[in-house]
Amino acid sequence: xxxxxxxxxxxxxxxxxxxxxxxxxxxxxxxxxxxxxxxxxxxxxxxxxxxxxxxxxxxxxxxxxxxxxxxxxxxxxxxxxxxxxxxxxxxxxxxxxxxxxxxxxxxxxxxxxxxxxxxxxxxxxxxxxxxxxxxxxxxxxxxxxxxxxxxxxxxxxxxxxxxxxxxxxxxxxxxxxxx
Numbered sequence: 001x002x003x004x005x006x007x008x009x010x011x012x013x014x015x016x017x018x019x020x021x022x023x024x025x026x027x028x029x030x031x032x033x034x035x036x037x038x039x040x041x042x043x044x045x046x047x048x049x050x051x052x053x054x055x056x057x058x059x060x061x062x063x064x065x066x067x068x069x070x071x072x073x074x075x076x077x078x079x080x081x082x083x084x085x086x087x088x089x090x091x092x093x094x095x096x097x098x099x100x101x102x103x104x105x106x107x108x109x110x111x112x113x114x115x116x117x118x119x120x121x122x123x124x125x126x127x128x129x130x131x132x133x134x135x136x137x138x139x140x141x142x143x144x145x146x147x148x149x150x151x152x153x154x155x156x157x158x159x160x161x162x163x164x165x166x167x168x169x170x171x172x173x174x175x176x177x178x179x
Contacts, residue, residue, distance in 0.1 A: 007139045011177035012159025015130035018084050024118040028088055032127040035083035048092040053113045084128045086120055094120055096128040104139035125158055133176045143169045
């Protein structure tokens with residue numbers, strides 16, 4: 001049996017909820033908005049994940065074959081999951097989700113390789129957390145491979161704290177302030 005997760009006493013945020021737009025470090029005008037459930041947005045996400053570099057997959061996600069991508073997206077884009085997408089025009093450049101897990105939500109974020117290191121991940125996570133807080137989310141957790149220093153640094157900057165470091169992955173948690 002696993003031990004209960006520890007969440008920080010101090011809250012993070014507040015974070016602005018989407019929709020929002022910003023210029024990334026490459027000068028591209030990006031827009032973040034909640035996933036709208038349309039066929040167009042679904043197909044744009046499928047295309048993004050088909051282009052995803054297998055070297056950037058972690059813990060088996062995102063899946064690599066179109067059929068598996070579609071099944072996976074069907075699961076996380078429905079129900080109680082909260083999803084935001086960052087857009088470069090009509091192209092999905094990144095996607096972040098909060099997946100319900102008991103009294104908390106697990107966070108996952110994916111930024112297409114051509115858009116990495118341009119500040120998009122920070123905006124995407126902050127927008128997702130703002131959206132989550134708006135929807136009443138309080139506790140958020142994630143796992144990250146400990147060697148992924150860029151991701152660990154980003155999560156710490158946003159307010160995540162390490163709650164478990166006993167495996168090759170770090171578990172990090174965050175408590176959101178109410179909106």
